[in-house]
Amino acid sequence: MKVILAQPRGFCAGVERAIEIVEMALDKFGPPIYVRHEIVHNPHVVNSLRQKGAIFVEETDEVPAGAVTIFSAHGVAEEIENHAKQRGLEVIDATCPLVSKVHTEGQRYAKNGREIILIGHEGHPEVEGTLGRIPGVVHLISEAEDVAKLTVKNPDMLAYITQTTLSVDDTKRVIDALKARFPNIVGPATKDICYATQNRQVAVRELAKHVDLVLVIGAHNSSNSNRLRERAEEVGVPSYLIEDASHLKTEWLEGKKTVGITAGASAPENLVQELIDRLKQIEPVEVSVLSGIEENVHFRLPLSLTKAEPRVNTAAGAA
Ligand code: SF4
Secondary structure, three states: OEEEEOOOOOOOHHHHHHHHHHHHHHHHHOOOEEEEOOOOOOHHHHHHHHHHOEEEEOOHHHOOOOOEEEEOOOOOOHHHHHHHHHOOOEEEEOOOHHHHHHHHHHHHHHHOOOEEEEEOOOOOHHHHHHHOOOOOOEEEEOOHHHHHHOOOOOOOOEEEEEOOOOOHHHHHHHHHHHHHHOOOOEOOOOOOOOHHHHHHHHHHHHHHOOOOEEEEEOOOOOHHHHHHHHHHHHOOOOEEEEOOHHHOOHHHHOOOOEEEEEEOOOOOHHHHHHHHHHHHHHOOOEEEEOOOOOOOOOOOOOHHHHOOOOOOOOOOOOO
16 A cells, blocks of 8 residues: 655644643643643643643633643633733743734724624634634624625625634635625735645645545644545545544555545644554555645744743642
8 A cells, every 4th residue: 555645744833832832831830730722622732741731721710820821822812811810820822823913913904993704613712712802893704605694884894804724715715705795895815824724735635636545634623634634525535534543444445555644733743653553554555755835934932931930830739
């Protein structure tokens, strides 16, 4: 069997930064370090940080007063940040800078008197964070069909922004529908969809043209991983999203000579290697990497963390 790996795949700069933030906080302050929501959408990453002393909570109410608390890469609503400050929590923000950029963009549009339309998936933590960062009414839509149902105050004073991990093609369709109904709407085209999401979508589409089956490693609640599976399927190739090698079903491989593998932006590379090892147990495999876009993106860590002096964690055991 031939196995072809997509390039790029796996961790993006925002996920690497978020994980590094938790690890550095554990090193400097010692456990426990509290993290609101899964730091990134991957149970393997979350479990590994949990073993090092991170405690994952859904709400800041669950964090003891004064404890070090990290906000996840998806970002949080302003209200949550204010609530954490009121409780005296020492907050370190691991929001991806590309998510923060969308917040700033939305705030700027709102400040200029525009009503905002956010294209994204209801209930996703990034969408909840973005909704909670922009003052005034924000309309959330996810499909082109939603555009006809919108009721706005002034059709000439609208702006749209998008979630960072959407399908580029589907988002274009929604933007086209918005422009058709509201010709004076302004927005960033599909530039809010981050470089990592776009590059992985281009790569998986190319990969799907060369293989009989695509396996996407990623968590089921990971938006960008779901989009990768859909992109491969659109090329007409069976495609499955699996959390790790243990979820591989051997019947998927029947009659397949070439298998493509990619990984979502929050899936670690060791899961890809474990999947290759699992395939090797089934039959001999020859592995190659499809050439693709080289990424060289790095984000700086928050100064509040890098400049902090190491100290003994006084909140230890307070939970
Ligand atoms: S997927 Fe994009 S927006 Fe999300 S953390 Fe990675 S780089 Fe940032």
